Amino acid sequence: MRYVSTRGDTPPLSFTQAVVTGLAPDGGLLVPEHIPQVAERLNDWRALGFVDLAKKIIGLFVDDIPAETLDELIVRAFSTFDHEDIVPFAPLPDEAPVQILELFHGPTLAFKDVALQLLGQLFEYILERDNKHLNILGATSGDTGSAAIAGVRGLKSVDIFIMYPHGRVSPLQELQMTTISDANVHCLSVDGSFDDCQTLMKDIFNDAPFKSEYSLGAVNSVNWARVLAQIVYYGYASLHARGDADVSFCVPTGNFGNVFAGYLAKRMGFPIDKLIVATNSNDILSVFFRTGCYQRGDVHFTVSPAMDIQVASNFERFLFYHFDCDATRLREFMTAFSTTGTATVDELPSEDDFLATAVSEEQTLGAITRMYEQYQYVVDPHTAVGIVASERFQTAGPKVCIATAHPAKFPESVERSINGVSVRHPTLEALADLPSSTTRVAADVDAIKAIITANSR
Numbered sequence: 001m002r003y004v005s006t007r008g009d010t011p012p013l014s015f016t017q018a019v020v021t022g023l024a025p026d027g028g029l030l031v032p033e034h035i036p037q038v039a040e041r042l043n044d045w046r047a048l049g050f051v052d053l054a055k056k057i058i059g060l061f062v063d064d065i066p067a068e069t070l071d072e073l074i075v076r077a078f079s080t081f082d083h084e085d086i087v088p089f090a091p092l093p094d095e096a097p098v099q100i101l102e103l104f105h106g107p108t109l110a111f112k113d114v115a116l117q118l119l120g121q122l123f124e125y126i127l128e129r130d131n132k133h134l135n136i137l138g139a140t141s142g143d144t145g146s147a148a149i150a151g152v153r154g155l156k157s158v159d160i161f162i163m164y165p166h167g168r169v170s171p172l173q174e175l176q177m178t179t180i181s182d183a184n185v186h187c188l189s190v191d192g193s194f195d196d197c198q199t200l201m202k203d204i205f206n207d208a209p210f211k212s213e214y215s216l217g218a219v220n221s222v223n224w225a226r227v228l229a230q231i232v233y234y235g236y237a238s239l240h241a242r243g244d245a246d247v248s249f250c251v252p253t254g255n256f257g258n259v260f261a262g263y264l265a266k267r268m269g270f271p272i273d274k275l276i277v278a279t280n281s282n283d284i285l286s287v288f289f290r291t292g293c294y295q296r297g298d299v300h301f302t303v304s305p306a307m308d309i310q311v312a313s314n315f316e317r318f319l320f321y322h323f324d325c326d327a328t329r330l331r332e333f334m335t336a337f338s339t340t341g342t343a344t345v346d347e348l349p350s351e352d353d354f355l356a357t358a359v360s361e362e363q364t365l366g367a368i369t370r371m372y373e374q375y376q377y378v379v380d381p382h383t384a385v386g387i388v389a390s391e392r393f394q395t396a397g398p399k400v401c402i403a404t405a406h407p408a409k410f411p412e413s414v415e416r417s418i419n420g421v422s423v424r425h426p427t428l429e430a431l432a433d434l435p436s437s438t439t440r441v442a443a444d445v446d447a448i449k450a451i452i453t454a455n456s457r
């Protein structure tokens, strides 16, 4: 399988090239040259557990890693999950109107682990094979740094440097990063805001000689391997949900990476009906699916912070398919959007594929309350956005809501919504007793570069 850029100006790449490339050199996103079709294999695949299904699905997209090696990487990636089904369905009664697929059984208790645990293994394999070393630099406002760190901790071929704004991430989120003691993990507590961290990141990546001398890379959300890993749970859930008809998924959405994987799973032929895009009050995507107009706005801070996103980095992949893989039309759309802050499609995406809706803070917290009162089941605020969305649409078949984080990661919202209940998780409780280490650093390009230089191998 070869990978092409949505902008059409990059020669086709192999899978491993696509993984180390991330963003295509022409500014586009990498997509597979064709979408493999699986409908005829589904009867056999129904009997497979998550990991064995992952081997089948991922294998369709990879032809430059020996099959046996790829299978080993997949097994190792998901060995860090604490549930035997990897992505189990929540124990709700049969009559519940929505089923819940728990994607939070990885090391940092969030769905990003599914993709980043695999990405870490792939990096290690490719870098060792090519005798290379990578320094990953990232910035986090709190939520995603720990999953990136957990994906690469302990790897020989990778060092990771994660910047976060000093004193502005929650104590829990900070501990999830700073208690990781592996020598290749470097947490940088920056005297500045998250915006400062992002600016530092851009400035350092723009220094081409430094970037190349220290083999600087990113683990950004546009990496193709992340989408690929996510296709697996859509396939798995579509084959294992209760009910016979095609499954609709409600997906708490920020960067559109998660729900885009669902779209590909549908196009591959898994029994999937609608994809319900659930946003919080950052509603650029829900407006787009209803009006065809994609318009940048201001970011609102909500109780579902991982979805506080205006411009969805993975959306370009969907637009490429919406434009029938016509890179010229895609480029025109993206240029209009980046120069004017708004762009419109002539034809709305089909409601056979996507439905979309935005959910307020009050509705989100209300869903946490309701799920607990009805089922004694606690959802996190991101999942709660998906639950509200699921209630707004009738579908012919079963609805599955994707649970993207464990509720214990967001104790304030849970305690606000449910009187007298606090949720715990042993992994998070253990953090307080672990030694933690971070380097406090000025919001200064040279100071960050000095740390990378000093720790470079």
Ligand SMILES: *Cc1c(COP(=O)(O)O)cnc(C)c1O
Pocket (backbone or CB within 6 Å): 110, 111, 112, 143, 252, 253, 254, 255, 256, 257, 258, 259, 306, 307, 382, 404, 405
């Ligand atoms: C990242 C994240 C999301 C949003 O996923 P996208 O792929 O960006 O749409 C939702 N919930 C949680 C908890 C997340 O960490």
